[in-house]
Amino acid sequence: MDVVILIGRILFSALFLGSAVGHLTQTAGMAEYAKSRGVPAASAAVIGSGILMILGGLSVLLGVWADLGALLLVVFLVPTAVLMHAFWSETDAQSKQMEQIQFMKDMALAGAALMVFAFVAGTEDLGLMITDPLFSF
Structure with missing residues (x-):
């Protein structure tokens, strides 16, 4: 079972680590898009979200305080869903549908990150973790 959990951690983290690279290497373009969506301090938000994704993704991947890493991903995902994918404010039907899909994806990933937190x-x-959890219950 340890290997299955490790594979799950790898697959889950890959999304965030890949996205983080984009946030930190294409900051200007991403900041312009975030600004167009009404995100305040868009450049700082893009860099901050990239850092959250790197820290959270590496933490879950490597098993170093993976519970904290999962919470960092929730801190990234929920505001991103609300600020970047506000489907309720779209007037075009196709744009509304696309933003709703993205919103639901982010919220589903936040739910998965909460499950990782609770599990860890x-x-x-x-098994196959570098550290024990930071939190326990």
Whole structure:
């Protein structure tokens, strides 16, 4: 089972690490898009979100306080869903549908990150982790 959990952590983290690279290497373009969506301090938000994704993604991937890493991903995902994918304010039907899909994807990933948090913080034998959880219950 340890290998299956490791594969899940790799697959889950890959999305965030790949996106983080884009945030930190294409900051200007992403900041312009974020600004067009009404995000305040768009450049700082793009850099900050890239850092959250790197820290959270590496933490979950490597098993270094993976519970904290999962929470960092939630901190990235929920505001991103609300600020960047506000489908309720779209007037064009196709744009509304696309933004709703993106909103739901981000919220589903936030739910998965919360499950990773609960799993890591609430499981005794995690196997294939570098550190124990930071939180426990």
